[in-house]
Amino acid sequence: MYTLGIETFLSVVRSQSLSKAAGELNLAQTTVSQRLKVLEQELGITLIERGKGIKQIRLTLAGEEFYKLAEQWSSIWREAKILQAQGPKLSLVVGSVDSLNTFVLPQVYRTLNKHHPPIKLEICTSHSIDLYAEVEKRHIHVAFVLRELVHPNIQVTKCFTTPMVVLRPATTGEQESTIVPPSELDPNHELFMPWGQGFQTWHEHWWDPLSPSRIKLDSTHLLLNLLQDPMQWAIVPRWVAEAALKSGNYFIYRLTDPPPDYICYKITHKNPTSLTLRALEIFDQYFISVSG
Numbered sequence: 001m002y003t004l005g006i007e008t009f010l011s012v013v014r015s016q017s018l019s020k021a022a023g024e025l026n027l028a029q030t031t032v033s034q035r036l037k038v039l040e041q042e043l044g045i046t047l048i049e050r051g052k053g054i055k056q057i058r059l060t061l062a063g064e065e066f067y068k069l070a071e072q073w074s075s076i077w078r079e080a081k082i083l084q085a086q087g088p089k090l091s092l093v094v095g096s097v098d099s100l101n102t103f104v105l106p107q108v109y110r111t112l113n114k115h116h117p118p119i120k121l122e123i124c125t126s127h128s129i130d131l132y133a134e135v136e137k138r139h140i141h142v143a144f145v146l147r148e149l150v151h152p153n154i155q156v157t158k159c160f161t162t163p164m165v166v167l168r169p170a171t172t173g174e175q176e177s178t179i180v181p182p183s184e185l186d187p188n189h190e191l192f193m194p195w196g197q198g199f200q201t202w203h204e205h206w207w208d209p210l211s212p213s214r215i216k217l218d219s220t221h222l223l224l225n226l227l228q229d230p231m232q233w234a235i236v237p238r239w240v241a242e243a244a245l246k247s248g249n250y251f252i253y254r255l256t257d258p259p260p261d262y263i264c265y266k267i268t269h270k271n272p273t274s275l276t277l278r279a280l281e282i283f284d285q286y287f288i289s290v291s292g
Contacts, residue, residue: 098219
């Protein structure tokens with residue numbers, strides 16, 4: 001691949017000017033034009049529209065697509081230069097469902113961030129099924145999910161379980177009870193979070209699935225911001241409810257007939273690289289120390 005041509009192409013697109021790109025690269029404008037032509041010849045496509053009256057830089061359709069690839073190449077090239085100069089560095093990409101990334105994993109991230117030598121850390125939030133796909137493609141090194149799926153290239157380990165409870169804003173003068181039957185909860189005031197297939201099946205047993213909750217969401221942070229009316233309620237993992245108590249005035253109820261426990265699974269690729277394996281071992285040490 002013509003490295004100088006790609007660098008020149010990116011500079012031209014970003015500056016929107018051959019002359020400005022030439023100034024940034026400390027080159028003659030004719031050299032910039034020549035590099036672009038050589039790159040186009042190597043690729044076999046036209047990247048920039050040319051013609052009389054065209055003063056502004058305009059990319060062809062192929063040029064627009066190649067620009068995305070060129071940016072990726074530039075990022076990889078910079079990482080390669082850093083690797084060449086500094087040697088191999090530990091890095092880790094962690095993915096998780098929203099609830100764990102909001103209430104459980106931040107303490108792990110904070111302690112991991114203090115590790116020496118430093119580990120380059122990238123954090124992603126997504127749904128369980130998407131996290132499986134990203135681990136399979138090695139885009140994510142370790143993920144925490146709510147579904148146990150059989151996959152030939154992914155190692156699935158049960159991480160922890162916690163009971164599900166009802167969380168509701170407290171009202172002044174009201175005496176807190178400790179247990180409530182599901183039948184006494186009005187579904188019209190529920191803030192519904194999808195906690196997995198087992199929870200969904202249990203939920204449909206108690207409330208008509210054709211009359212869904214008026215508010216359905218997939219963010220625990222947003223859930224706590226919306227859960228303000230004393231008539232409202234939500235079913236959440238116990239540790240989400242306990243975190244809510246620290247920041248607001250809530251009641252926690254156990255259910256006489258509770259849904260299945262919240263189960264978290266840790267997933268990793270079965271064949272990690274040696275550097276990834278070292279980073280995972282360090283991550284596991286911090287995770288165990290924080291989660292107990």
